[in-house]
Amino acid sequence: MAKILSVVSKASLGRVVQPVAAALLRAGVSPNAVTVAGTVGVLVGALGFAARGHLVIALVIITVSCLTDMLDGTMARLRGVTNKFGALLDSSMDRIADGAIFGSVAYYFATRDDLRGVAAALLCLVAGQAVSYVKARAEGLGMTANVGLIERSERLIILGIGGLLWGFDVRYGLEVVLWILGVLSIVTVAQRMVTVHRQANEQADRQTDQQAGVS
DSSP states (O other): OHHHHHHHHHHHHHHHHHHHHHHHHHTTOOHHHHHHHHHHHHHHHHHHTGGGTOHHHHHHHHHHHHTHHHHHHHHHHHHTOOOHHHHHHHHHHHHHHHHHHHHHHHHHHHHTTOHHHHHHHHHHHHHHHHHHHHHHHHHHTTOOOOOSSOOHHHHHHHHHHHHHHHHTTOTTHHHHHHHHHHHHHHHHHHHHHHHHHHHHHHHHHHHHHHHHHHO
């Protein structure tokens, strides 16, 4: 469901984002500046509001800030210039933003002595970072890991649902959502590891066949 919502939202927002991206480029704003601004917005929402339990306000700020993920990419495409530093900056800012979001939720649960909530938030933090790392590391090794139940956008959507449940005073709603998200993230890591393992074995088999053919 989260993946469907992600696809639909991206398709709908794409029509709005493109003219905004074009206007920012005309104004001389760079995609990298938008990337950093979006991360700053997430930090404000997470550290300034989520950490104090104002999860609905934090959700609104973080959602608006995360739209820059589409905006900076659209700006780069419109410029027609490939910039490897921009890709590195975007990925790095995403990791910082995710750490701030789940770290702030964990901190808030800690202030309420809710150790189960702390554990769930930290599980999501670690597993979510692992999901992204496995994909990036696989690509660095010349393989792909574009599989799995959830990616970053789905994680944020699911967390947003938890924030809304919290806002409507649904008891344990956020904690349950976090545990579900943590499990889904672990499954995604496993799926990606299996995919990379299969590719690595196939590469090794090809190398063995080539060496056998040479000899």
